Amino acid sequence: MNYTLLITAPPFDSSGAYTAYQFCEAVFTQGHRVTQLFFYGAGVYNANQLISPPADEINLVKAWQGLAKEYSVKLYVCVAAAQQRGILDKQEASQQQLPANLAEPFIMTGLGQLIEAVNAADRFITFN
Numbered sequence: 602m603n604y605t606l607l608i609t610a611p612p613f614d615s616s617g618a619y620t621a622y623q624f625c626e627a628v629f630t631q632g633h634r635v636t637q638l639f640f641y642g643a644g645v646y647n648a649n650q651l652i653s654p655p656a657d658e659i660n661l662v663k664a665w666q667g668l669a670k671e672y673s674v675k676l677y678v679c680v681a682a683a684q685q686r687g688i689l690d691k692q693e694a695s696q697q698q699l700p701a702n703l704a705e706p707f708i709m710t711g712l713g714q715l716i717e718a719v720n721a722a723d724r725f726i727t728f729n
Contacts, residue, residue, distance in 0.1 A: 676708065
């Protein structure tokens with residue numbers, strides 16, 4: 602079974618993003634696939650490399666990075682939502698003469714990418 606996930610929850614203030622992460626781990630453990638994670642709205646904060654949680658809390662940015670590396674899952678971030686929230690990739694940051702803060706391997710993209718993934722997935726799940 603192939604899943605596409607939409608994450609609109611930030612890595613703090615709610616359990617939605619962490620629940621999405623746990624769901625992904627369970628999906629992979631059971632032999633299924635998550636073909637794409639799409640971060641939208643406040644969920645784009647999951648891609649901010651400058652987030653520094655307290656030592657006793659999970660660092661979801663690093664957790665997503667590890668998941669992407671281990672299972673080769675794509676981490677897409679809505680470009681418009683990210684820019685509204687001050688998350689910039691190298692290209693956008695250089696144009697504005699600001700430092701980039703989009704964590705690797707997150708990729709800025711548009712909503713068209715989400716639509717294509719939803720159409721190709723067996724299941725589409727939203728975490729807020």
